[in-house]
Amino acid sequence: MLKINNITMKFGGVVAVSELQAHIDKGEIVGLIGPNGAGKTTVFNVVTGVYAPTSGTIQVSPDDKLVDITGMRPDKIAKLGVCRTFQNIRLFKDLPVEDNVFIGNHLRLKEGMLSSIIRTPSYVKSEKEMVEKSHYLLEKVGLYELRKEKAFSLPYGQQRRLEIARAIATDPKLLLLDEPAAGMNPQETKDLMGFIREIKDEFDLTIFLIEHHMEVVMGICDRIYVLDHGVLIAEGNPYDIQNNEKVIEAYLGVE
Amino acid sequence: MKKTNNKNLIKQAIIIVVLLVGLLLMNLFMDSYQIRIINLSLIYIVLGLSMNLINGFTGLFSLGHAGFMAIGAYTTALLTIPPDLKVVNFYMKPIVPFLADLNMPFVLALIMGGLMAALFGFLIGAPVLKLTDDYLAIATLGFSEIIRVVIINLQSVTNGALGLKGIPQIRNVFIAEIFNVKPQINLLWAGVSAIITVYLMIRLMDGSYGKALKAIREDEIAARSMGINLFKHKVMSFTLGSFLAGIGGGLLAVSLGTIDPTLFKFALTFNILLIVVLGGMGSIKGTVFAAIVVTIAMEGLRFLDQSMDLGFLVTPPLPGLRMVVFSLILMMVIIFKKDNIFLTTYTKVRGRYAKN
Numbered sequence: 001m002l003k004i005n006n007i008t009m010k011f012g013g014v015v016a017v018s019e020l021q022a023h024i025d026k027g028e029i030v031g032l033i034g035p036n037g038a039g040k041t042t043v044f045n046v047v048t049g050v051y052a053p054t055s056g057t058i059q060v061s062p063d064d065k066l067v068d069i070t071g072m073r074p075d076k077i078a079k080l081g082v083c084r085t086f087q088n089i090r091l092f093k094d095l096p097v098e099d100n101v102f103i104g105n106h107l108r109l110k111e112g113m114l115s116s117i118i119r120t121p122s123y124v125k126s127e128k129e130m131v132e133k134s135h136y137l138l139e140k141v142g143l144y145e146l147r148k149e150k151a152f153s154l155p156y157g158q159q160r161r162l163e164i165a166r167a168i169a170t171d172p173k174l175l176l177l178d179e180p181a182a183g184m185n186p187q188e189t190k191d192l193m194g195f196i197r198e199i200k201d202e203f204d205l206t207i208f209l210i211e212h213h214m215e216v217v218m219g220i221c222d223r224i225y226v227l228d229h230g231v232l233i234a235e236g237n238p239y240d241i242q243n244n245e246k247v248i249e250a251y252l253g254v255e
Numbered sequence: 256m257k258k259t260n261n262k263n264l265i266k267q268a269i270i271i272v273v274l275l276v277g278l279l280l281m282n283l284f285m286d287s288y289q290i291r292i293i294n295l296s297l298i299y300i301v302l303g304l305s306m307n308l309i310n311g312f313t314g315l316f317s318l319g320h321a322g323f324m325a326i327g328a329y330t331t332a333l334l335t336i337p338p339d340l341k342v343v344n345f346y347m348k349p350i351v352p353f354l355a356d357l358n359m360p361f362v363l364a365l366i367m368g369g370l371m372a373a374l375f376g377f378l379i380g381a382p383v384l385k386l387t388d389d390y391l392a393i394a395t396l397g398f399s400e401i402i403r404v405v406i407i408n409l410q411s412v413t414n415g416a417l418g419l420k421g422i423p424q425i426r427n428v429f430i431a432e433i434f435n436v437k438p439q440i441n442l443l444w445a446g447v448s449a450i451i452t453v454y455l456m457i458r459l460m461d462g463s464y465g466k467a468l469k470a471i472r473e474d475e476i477a478a479r480s481m482g483i484n485l486f487k488h489k490v491m492s493f494t495l496g497s498f499l500a501g502i503g504g505g506l507l508a509v510s511l512g513t514i515d516p517t518l519f520k521f522a523l524t525f526n527i528l529l530i531v532v533l534g535g536m537g538s539i540k541g542t543v544f545a546a547i548v549v550t551i552a553m554e555g556l557r558f559l560d561q562s563m564d565l566g567f568l569v570t571p572p573l574p575g576l577r578m579v580v581f582s583l584i585l586m587m588v589i590i591f592k593k594d595n596i597f598l599t600t601y602t603k604v605r606g607r608y609a610k611n
């Protein structure tokens with residue numbers, strides 16, 4: 001699904017990510033962990049096209065064919081089926097909840113701007129489908145009742161769910177979640193884990209997630225990559241990672 | 256679902272018919288000064304909405320409106336002035352032969368004006384829309400000035416600083432004859448344009464593209480991560496906005512009968528910006544309301560420019576005081592109300608009475 005080949009990302013003299021090699025297979029849930037400033041979000045930004053990597057390539061295979069997306073525009077990458085959420089929630093704050101999800105559908109719209117003004121039958125049909133899909137997703141994340149509220153008025157946990165719903169509306173094959181459990185209490189975190197599994201099965205997703213809650217990472221990830229100062233220090237299943245000395249060292253330091 | 260749709264359609268049709276009949280009645284029973292003001296407010300509705308599309312809905316800080324209006328106005332004027340009047344107009348330097356005999360009906364000329372403005376909007380937008388915020392404002396402002404300077408210097412096409420005179424005004428001759436009154440400027444053209452623009456804006460903003468534009472305004476990074484092609488959508492919005500600005504410019508040219516480059520200075524953009532900010536960035540209702548109020552107030556406050564007798568002293572005439580007052584109002588609104596003064600006041604007033 002995703003292949004990261006020797007990615008290096010430098011900002012001036014700072015090396016945020018160095019020679020990262022990683023891959024994600026279809027249907028996996030893969031975690032990316034590491035201490036603060038390890039370069040996790042930079043990896044996401046490189047994969048989704050926010051930054052073009054200094055060197056290395058990224059390939060995705062939404063449908064069996066491997067496509068090189070290195071340095072591609074974010075909207076094109078999204079169209080290929082790679083969508084993300086943001087660490088510091090980026091909703092369309094002043095728009096209603098339902099419009100946030102609706103906009104996620106926009107990239108699949110085939111009709112042009114003029115037909116949206118004239119309301120051609122094919123546009124009306126597409127719009128109806130988009131609304132239905134948005135409502136279905138809103139029900140899925142438990143926000144249907146709140147669909148008319150402005151997005152910023154939702155509590156934190158619901159904003160995160162809304163962001164995930166918006167991302168799913170783009171029909172992704174690969175979903176990147178940047179700290180989905182940040183700021184959630186234990187109960188919410190538990191719900192979230194169930195929720196991630198559920199959407200993965202229902203929408204046939206492959207999930208790549210950054211998380212600090214070890215509970216989440218250890219609970220749902222098939223494999224985990226550990227970054228420290230931009231360097232990959234470990235890779236493996238949750239059990240191996242928990243017992244990996246380098247990882248413990250990176251997190252806790254050495255005596 | 257189907258039924259409510261039909262009901263809505265009927266409701267919309269009734270509103271439009273009532274508006275058109277209202278305009279017709281105003282056309283018959285008001286004097287030419289009042290009609291002129293109403294005509295101007297209708298034109299300002301078109302212009303305000305076109306600017307709101309770019310600035311308010313898409314969040315592009317563009318100040319190039321006067322330039323696009325100039326293109327629309329000159330195109331419409333050149334296409335409607337009869338050939339013999341063109342000869343009179345261009346006495347300094349004859350008009351290029353290609354334009355000398357070109358003449359078409361007003362509606363076609365108006366649409367051509369819009370299309371020309373849209374073409375320039377597209378050409379200018381393509382490089383400029385890579386910029387954001389203040390840089391975009393400076394670049395568009397610059398382009399609008401460039402257009403004006405080009406118009407001044409393109410003597411054989413635009414008649415330069417002399418401007419164009421004798422643009423045929425559209426009068427309601429037919430209706431006036433039936434009711435046996437003096438023919439006036441026909442309000443229907445501006446009226447129909449305003450109604451179409453409002454309708455178009457409501458449709459657009461309610462649909463997928465309008466929501467995508469709003470998403471760009473809200474958060475560009477999130478919007479492009481959701482697969483919205485920022486550049487394409489910005490150019491579309493900018494081009495459509497320019498088209499409407501061109502239409503507004505064409506209507507203005509026809510209603511004034513005379514245009515020259517000084518008309519399309521930055522002050523004109525400022526007037527429209529005033530309407531957009533007062534009415535609320537991203538509010539269709541607000542813009543319509545503000546366009547009417549501001550246009551009427553601009554005329555109503557004309558006494559400020561003249562010499563005033565305050566009882567204890569007589570002030571000398573101060574041309575331009577009116578605009579000072581408007582600038583002050585704009586500043587106050589921005590400081591105290593952020594934007595959307597009309598709508599917030601309206602909801603407040605309504606809220607107060609609706610509670611009990």
